[in-house]
Amino acid sequence: MDDDDYAGPATVRLDERELPVKVRLIAVNEPIDGRIHWSGRIEADAALDELLGGSSSDMELVTAGGRAEGKIGEPDPWGRYRVTGVGPPPFEMDPPPED
Numbered sequence: 001m002d003d004d005d006y007a008g009p010a011t012v013r014l015d016e017r018e019l020p021v022k023v024r025l026i027a028v029n030e031p032i033d034g035r036i037h038w039s040g041r042i043e044a045d046a047a048l049d050e051l052l053g054g055s056s057s058d059m060e061l062v063t064a065g066g067r068a069e070g071k072i073g074e075p076d077p078w079g080r081y082r083v084t085g086v087g088p089p090p091f092e093m094d095p096p097p098e099d
Contacts, residue, residue, distance in 0.1 A: 006091035038089035044079030065092035
């Protein structure tokens with residue numbers, strides 16, 4: 001299984017609003033379904049709290065290396081929001097090793 005990760009700046013797009021955030025993401029190529037699953041956390045952010053009101057939503061996450069649609073969940077006890085998606089992640093991944 002090949003894993004890739006990203007930590008750094010991103011933009012969350014929700015309901016035609018854009019918010020700059022900091023994220024930590026990982027992408028995993030799942031051999032069971034043959035698709036890439038990515039997930040991670042958005043650091044606590046007051047503007048995101050205000051926009052979401054503690055609820056979950058569909059969103060688009062954008063980094064300098066790409067963009068992807070996914071879900072943003074409710075905040076954890078530390079105020080971070082979990083994000084998940086299936087398909088190419090919103091960052092560049094290393095190419096798979098050649099056999």
